[in-house]
Amino acid sequence: MKIAVLAGDGIGPEIVAEAVKVLNALDLDFDMESALVGGAAYAATGHPLPEATLKLAMESDAVLFGAVGDWKYDTLDRPLRPEQAILGLRKHMGLFANFRPAICYKELTHASSLKPELVAGLDILIIRELTGDIYFGQPRGRRIATDGHFPGAEEAFDTMRYSRPEIERIAHVAFQAAQKRSKRVTSVDKANVLETFQFWKDVVTEVGKEYPDVQLDHMYVDNAAMQLVKEPKRFDVVVTGNMFGDILSDEASMLTGSIGMLPSASLNSKGQGLYEPSHGSAPDIAGKNVANPLATILSAAMMLRFSLNQEAAAQRIEAAVQAVLAQGLRTPDIWSEGTTRVGTAEMGDAVVNALR
Numbered sequence: 001m002k003i004a005v006l007a008g009d010g011i012g013p014e015i016v017a018e019a020v021k022v023l024n025a026l027d028l029d030f031d032m033e034s035a036l037v038g039g040a041a042y043a044a045t046g047h048p049l050p051e052a053t054l055k056l057a058m059e060s061d062a063v064l065f066g067a068v069g070d071w072k073y074d075t076l077d078r079p080l081r082p083e084q085a086i087l088g089l090r091k092h093m094g095l096f097a098n099f100r101p102a103i104c105y106k107e108l109t110h111a112s113s114l115k116p117e118l119v120a121g122l123d124i125l126i127i128r129e130l131t132g133d134i135y136f137g138q139p140r141g142r143r144i145a146t147d148g149h150f151p152g153a154e155e156a157f158d159t160m161r162y163s164r165p166e167i168e169r170i171a172h173v174a175f176q177a178a179q180k181r182s183k184r185v186t187s188v189d190k191a192n193v194l195e196t197f198q199f200w201k202d203v204v205t206e207v208g209k210e211y212p213d214v215q216l217d218h219m220y221v222d223n224a225a226m227q228l229v230k231e232p233k234r235f236d237v238v239v240t241g242n243m244f245g246d247i248l249s250d251e252a253s254m255l256t257g258s259i260g261m262l263p264s265a266s267l268n269s270k271g272q273g274l275y276e277p278s279h280g281s282a283p284d285i286a287g288k289n290v291a292n293p294l295a296t297i298l299s300a301a302m303m304l305r306f307s308l309n310q311e312a313a314a315q316r317i318e319a320a321v322q323a324v325l326a327q328g329l330r331t332p333d334i335w336s337e338g339t340t341r342v343g344t345a346e347m348g349d350a351v352v353n354a355l356r
């Protein structure tokens with residue numbers, strides 16, 4: 001089991017160190033190798049995703065990723081910015097399926113902006129297609145309009161497109177994920193307006209016939225955005241395209257109120273994956289031992305489950321995280337009256353102790 005460890009920038013090195021600590025405590029046989037990525041890689045080599053880092057990632061079963069980015073790199077040319085490393089890894093590894101769970105732990109229900117009864121026990125899995133849609137469709141650009149409301153005016157345009165195989169493979173991922181959960185999939189589209197998403201709906205429906213044990217329903221994206229805040233527990237697995245998934249997964253993550261708790265996984269068709277917290281590099285708190293490492297530790301659990309075939313170890317980590325929350329241990333982002341404030345490293349140590 002070869003793991004590429006790419007800690008990145010900001011709080012990345014601190015939170016990844018805690019996840020590595022937890023993985024080492026499992027007494028499994030991992031080959032973990034670290035490499036530079038993001039701003040740290042740019043500073044050392046002049047590129048955010050050096051050849052050696054990409055090679056290591058491609059040769060590994062999984063990538064454990066921290067976060068990249070820092071405001072000091074915001075003036076660089078776009079291809080050299082730290083965030084390009086993530087896009088490069090997604091592209092080269094073919095990571096088309098993005099898993100974003102939104103789980104609200106009962107100890108943290110007060111952190112949500114919704115009423116506790118709406119989010120207590122929430123456990124949604126949003127599966128976002130990651131390599132297609134309007135984010136990558138060609139052609140795109142700026143030009144002088146020859147038609148439309150203002151012929152002769154400057155305009156910008158993008159192309160929304162999905163091919164049948166792209167929709168089929170993400171639909172299979174969603175139905176198979178649902179089979180391991182409560183056997184319900186909601187496919188989110190905008191079939192009433194967009195040709196691309198009428199096609200999406202048709203193809204998902206066809207694929208669904210291969211999974212008669214899974215109940216499929218369809219919802220327009222505007223309604224889905226509304227239902228997520230009205231009655232979030234009605235959802236189990238949600239599958240959608242790149243742009244709608246981008247927006248809905250961030251909305252869903254906020255239902256839990258604690259960005260420091262949310263893991264994510266991006267998988268390719270070979271089962272290789274990149275596992276990272278849903279949050280960024282948080283330069284405002286880097287190096288202060290206050291960042292919450294639990295999202296990264298839970299990402300390591302997803303890595304064990306989806307890329308390394310170690311379900312029991314994944315469950316051990318998830319149970320250990322539950323246990324430290326039940327003990328009342330909290331990093332500052334999730335701290336509340338009556339709980340015990342701990343730092344990044346102490347939280348990692350507590351998870352290791354709970355594992356044992």
Ligand code: NAD
Pocket residue numbers: 011015066067068069070071083086259260276278279280281282283284285290291292293295333
């Ligand atoms: P951010 O997620 O880094 O931070 C948003 C807020 O949440 C900050 O106040 C931060 O302190 C807090 N926060 C984030 N993670 C936390 C944790 N684990 N524990 C406690 N608090 C936490 O988002 P941002 O400030 O918009 O972006 C900062 C940098 O991160 C930018 O350079 C951005 O481009 C980059 N970024 C990277 C990724 C990635 O690596 N995948 C994702 C998003 C943003």
